[in-house]
Amino acid sequence: MRTGFYEGLMGLAISQAFDIPQDLVRKASMLTGDIGEVAEIAMRARAT
Numbered sequence: 034m035r036t037g038f039y040e041g042l043m044g045l046a047i048s049q050a051f052d053i054p055q056d057l058v059r060k061a062s063m064l065t066g067d068i069g070e071v072a073e074i075a076m077r078a079r080a081t
Contacts, residue, residue, distance in 0.1 A: 043068045051075040 044062055048055040053075055061071045 040068050043072070047072050047075055051079050 040062070044058045045055060047053065047068070048058045058071060058075070061074065062068050065071055065074075
């Protein structure tokens with residue numbers, strides 16, 4: 034079960050926006066503890 038509905042929704046949005054598997058976004062969020070940081074990393078990775 035996901036905790037934090039909005040965080041899960043943000044993870045889905047990041048997954049779709051940057052074409053990243055949702056499981057990878059979820060794992061990255063668990064490791065960093067910050068969904069905003071995950072979005073920033075995804076954005077930087079896309080720019081390179």
